[in-house]
Amino acid sequence: MGRPRIEWNDAQLLAIMNGIAATDRDFPVDNARFLDGLIAEVRAITGRVFGATTCSRLLRDVAPQVGVQRHPSAPTVQRAILRAHAHAHAPLAQPGSADSRPVDLDLMRQALAPVVREALAPLYTSQRERVLGHAGGAAQDCGDANAMVQQPLLRAALEDAHARIQRLEQENAQLHRELGEAHAARDLAGEHVNRLLGELHASIERAGVGATTLAQTATQLAGTERFLKMQNDAVRLQASGEADALRAQNGQLRERIDHLLLEVDQYRRTLSTRPPGSR
Numbered sequence: 001m002g003r004p005r006i007e008w009n010d011a012q013l014l015a016i017m018n019g020i021a022a023t024d025r026d027f028p029v030d031n032a033r034f035l036d037g038l039i040a041e042v043r044a045i046t047g048r049v050f051g052a053t054t055c056s057r058l059l060r061d062v063a064p065q066v067g068v069q070r071h072p073s074a075p076t077v078q079r080a081i082l083r084a085h086a087h088a089h090a091p092l093a094q095p096g097s098a099d100s101r102p103v104d105l106d107l108m109r110q111a112l113a114p115v116v117r118e119a120l121a122p123l124y125t126s127q128r129e130r131v132l133g134h135a136g137g138a139a140q141d142c143g144d145a146n147a148m149v150q151q152p153l154l155r156a157a158l159e160d161a162h163a164r165i166q167r168l169e170q171e172n173a174q175l176h177r178e179l180g181e182a183h184a185a186r187d188l189a190g191e192h193v194n195r196l197l198g199e200l201h202a203s204i205e206r207a208g209v210g211a212t213t214l215a216q217t218a219t220q221l222a223g224t225e226r227f228l229k230m231q232n233d234a235v236r237l238q239a240s241g242e243a244d245a246l247r248a249q250n251g252q253l254r255e256r257i258d259h260l261l262l263e264v265d266q267y268r269r270t271l272s273t274r275p276p277g278s279r
Helices: 010-026 031-046 052-066 074-089 105-133 137-273
Strands: none
Touching: 010 031, 010 052, 031 052, 031 074, 052 074
């Protein structure tokens, strides 16, 4: 399915042609600034940022109708479109740097330029009709009549432009207030985070001290355990030696008792074999 065909009405096309002529006068030799202004004009009139093909068609088919002959290279056109997309999605304020501004003044100038040109378009038209009317008296009278008729339109257009500018200033003030509130919230959040980090560091230090104390206590307990084990081994060896000595002494006592029992038995036998009178 093909892309939808781009269709502009006569008023949009006339506004784009006037914008091309005005941008060409503002930037006669700078193609990049010229393309930025042209794309901003088209975006303000149509509400869209078109691609390189549409920009090339405007320069090829529409620009020559207002006497503009510009032939920027394709990379220059593509870079201008990328800048336009960046402006369309970028925030107005860039807080955090020392030289940041709350509003992009160049973008605001590009946004206000179509409004002012639209407001002054009836004046340009009347002046063009006056110049053409100098060629004949009847045309001059018609131009003056048209100018008189268009004066209320011009006044209304200027009032509308002033109203739009006032709305933009109000939106800018609102953005300033929101930016201040955002800065205050950021500072408050930063203080809260710093306080939490301080408490976390203190907890880590306390935990480190406790861990050091526990490590020292564990080392002391390990030394005590080794000492007690050595003492236990020494007592066990001493008890084993004393038990061996007691067993040896017990064996000697048994032998002595057996010897004494033999002597007593022999003595009894001797006494029993003697005559009664010899006792």
